[in-house]
Amino acid sequence: MTHPVDDKIRCFGSHSERYAVYHDTEWGVPVNDDRTLFEMLILEGAHAGLSWETILNKREGYREVYHGFDIGRVAEMSDAELQAALQNPGIVRHRQKVPAARSNARVYLAMQEEFGSFSNWLWAHVNGRPIVGHWDSPEDIPASTALSDAISKDLKKRGMSFVGTTIIYAYLQAVGIVNDHWKGCWRHGA
Template sequence: METGVCDWAMKQPIEREYHDREWGRVNKSDRYLFEFLTLEGAQAGLSWYTILKRRDAYRLAFEEYDLSKLANFDEDHVEKIISTYDVIKHRGKISSVFNNARATQALIIEYGSLADALWQFVDHKPVINHWPSMDDIPTSTDASKKMSRFLKKRGFKFVGETTCYAFMQAVGMVNDHLVSCHCHQQVIEEQE
């Protein structure tokens, strides 16, 4: 095994690129956050590689994550997406994107931004972990459980505690790069 990178990113080049350029890096763009709520929800029960290789198709299918467009879509649009785009053909997961867009719009009205609503679970600053091995990294935390309950209460779908933790890792709410990974320190320095 190559040292200096997290084990999960070693299977495919697209995973390695995503790991090195995006994963764990702070992002507070509402569009980006909504994209990752969508992708992490789609990933439930599947490998991250399965989703990552379809990322461009997801962007096309879901209007580049334009909330105002997605909030107006209904069940009829599910069939169009299934027949047109290379996305996971799970009707519930596809339909949830439209539902979650409407729920996100309500959160934005309440909190001012999706970022403010979600980053509150880490006190608006990243949690820096120091994991020596992949076996040490949890699949959920108290914060991800609270986020999941918060989102479900507001009508979101496919936002379980494990999905929420994967989301938190992806958007930089937590730095779960292994301490031996070359990105661990980079991510910390980017935040200073």
């Protein structure tokens, strides 16, 4: 697969500029910043049942609605703000996912308090080192693993929603806990 404007081989994202940029600059890159980790957690939850490209196309809308993913501000969103968000065509207007962002932000804040940062908690699952996949093709990449099962179970126990094991595995890939660029991709091992 090559992008129309270059000759790079990508495991996904070759059909659109936005998707190619996401593949080339974000997916699989280790993230330690709590705000970015929160953004990706909310976006991956919104992604459930939809294409990732749909979410990327609405990313700026999500940033607007969720105050630039300021965790404290999202945790304090009023019911009126959530209702307004459900009318905003700049995001996916899902009646459970939108209010879940607020409740997940509240759990996230509690986890920051408990562990010093959400990043500390998350990266402790892999001893601070990304897992690098060695897949021959995108079809070989799993939808979930024992790691995503464990993280999902813990987040659910703490009160988060839209954090099932498949969502969490996609999240782990997005934030670089797992680097699943397949072997033929120019980003493999990068």
